[in-house]
């Protein structure tokens with residue numbers, strides 16, 4: 001089939017590459033000409049395992065190309081995917097201006113029947129708006145559909161080629177037939193719904209996953225006070241198939257370009273119809289507070305942070321990505337700097353992006369984790385990169401001024417911690433916390 005994908009962010013680029021991989025002819029469009037030039041040279045603007053190789057082989061096979069000319073892409077395609085950003089407005093609502101702009105451009109260039117599919121995460125009613133905008137400009141025949149995207153950064157290619165399900169929301173039999181044919185090589189689990197339900201499925205899924213994370217983070221806070229181990233609690237809960245083991249890792253709260261934005265947007269969507277989504281508001285508040293538990297633990301260990309040197313390992317919002325959008329590290333580092341600390345930061349790949357996000361004077365950007373830790377009063381682990389997991393904790397303790405570690409991701413095992421001389425603080429595992437000369441704070 002002939003596909004146009006508009007927007008070459010995570011979703012557009014990965015979807016475009018994967019659609020070509022399963023045998024379609026794909027043109028990806030972006031209005032950022034520098035990005036298009038880079039992509040045409042075979043360079044990938046994001047770090048995503050496996051993407052560069054797959055993109056190169058499909059470009060070479062003549063199945064995938066990039067352009068900034070939307071008219072060309074539309075004329076050569078049967079199905080047009082809208083995959084532009086829907087960032088938060090200051091109110092928390094989704095900013096639909098990019099989606100609307102694309103709808104207007106499609107309306108201006110459409111010359112024959114097309115299926116217009118929204119892949120961007122959009123509030124209920126947006127596909128109706130796309131339909132209205134296109135038909136206000138053009139009298140050509142078209143159908144609209146909502147096919148939300150569920151990929152995760154860091155495993156985006158794998159998720160796209162092996163999805164748990166594909167949701168297809170449309171009111172057109174013709175669109176259902178084509179979209180089923182397009183997606184069937186990826187999975188047999190195709191969920192056909194009305195458009196509004198499809199739009200809602202995406203927000204409800206992200207809000208539910210965010211709720212699981214805030215839930216386990218609150219459990220971890222209670223574990224710290226009652227002397228239970230949250231990792232064992234999550235394991236014990238996860239064997240119950242009704243609960244499931246995933247998204248029960250306690251830590252420093254969720255970040256990234258989706259959960260923070262989509263939870264806020266769903267609160268706004270509910271508010272528009274006079275519904276107070278109290279549960280989700282609490283999820284957001286718990287998540288914001290959880291970021292600062294790292295600071296509280298540092299203060300417990302060091303007292304005032306003024307003039308203290310704090311090493312930070314990990315800036316990306318999760319491992320295997322260089323994306324730092326709404327990374328908890330942004331809030332934490334800003335707070336450390338405001339408290340008068342000097343920061344030595346290291347991330348395997350996200351430093352360049354992070355430097356564009358924070359404007360903090362008292363920070364140095366280190367080339368490797370041990371350089372960052374050298375001479376530090378304490379170390380905070382904010383992203384669970386694999387390269388940190390294998391570091392010799394005794395060697396680490398030996399180069400720090402004070403061997404204090406706040407492990408915000410529960411990266412280290414009980415054995416590793418107990419064999420080390422670190423003064424160690426975890427998330428919800430108080431039995432491992434070694435306070436100077438005192439027994440762990442277990443009630």
Ligand SMILES: NC(=O)c1ccc[n+]([C@@H]2O[C@H](COP(=O)([O-])OP(=O)(O)OC[C@H]3O[C@@H](n4cnc5c(N)ncnc54)[C@H](O)[C@@H]3O)[C@@H](O)[C@H]2O)c1
Pocket residue numbers: 006007008009010011012029030031032035083084085086098101102119120121122149150151152153257258
């Ligand atoms: N990032 C993720 O992991 C993820 C996963 C699932 C769903 N989503 C959703 O998918 C959507 C896209 O997210 P993203 O992270 O890929 O976005 P992004 O902001 O990284 O990329 C959007 C791209 O669209 C381009 N663009 C904007 N206006 C355009 C126009 N008029 N014509 C052509 N190109 C245009 C931009 O230049 C940019 O390259 C959002 O709604 C997001 O919520 C994202």
Ligand SMILES: O=c1ccn([C@@H]2O[C@H](COP(=O)(O)OP(=O)(O)O[C@H]3O[C@H](CO)[C@@H](O)[C@H](O)[C@H]3O)[C@@H](O)[C@H]2O)c(=O)[nH]1
Pocket residue numbers: 121149150151152153154206209213246247248249250251252253254255256257258259262317318
């Ligand atoms: O048990 C867990 C799982 C995740 N996280 C954090 O949650 C955030 C989001 O992680 P993840 O969901 O793996 O990454 P995203 O790439 O943001 O993917 C989410 O957001 C995308 C955009 O909507 C959706 O497509 C995906 O299905 C959804 O998982 C990160 O900060 C993680 O550190 C935890 O703290 N504990």
